[in-house]
Amino acid sequence: MKQLVLVFLGGGFGSVLRYIIGKYLNNTGTGIPFGTFTANILGSLLIGFILGLAAKNNTLSQNQTLLLATGFCGGFTTFSTFAYENHLFIKSGDFSNFAIYTIASFVVGFLAVFLGMYLVKLVET
DSSP: OHHHHHHHHHHHHHHHHHHHHHHHHBOTTTSSBHHHHHHHHHHHHHHHHHHHHHHSTTOSOHHHHIIIIIIIIHHHOOHHHHHHHHHHHHHHTOHHHHHHHHHHHHHHHHHHHHHHHHHHHHHHO
16 A cells, blocks of 8 residues: 555656646647657656666665656656647648657657666766
8 A cells, every 4th residue: 555655646746747847848839849848858867767776786665666766757757648749740730740759759768768777877886
């Protein structure tokens, strides 16, 4: 039961922070949902760092990992909103922004996870 509460609390905080970032950075004028992009990239960086810490010498406990990685990062990042925003690009015929947003999200997201894990190595040495 404690583990469920940790995931619940982390997810709540992550979701609220994502909402705030989206509210201020998602701008219909530019066409690109920068808030969602920012949340997903920061979340990717954080989960790489958190899981890197957890893997290295058991720096984080299982409960801390659940709170931070599963809960916070799970609530903070959003694949469903990403998919919906891409649906809107396709529906409106905006294939250029669809391609830019999709490719940038995947490439930068993967790089952010690797960067997070790499930063753990730098901090720990």
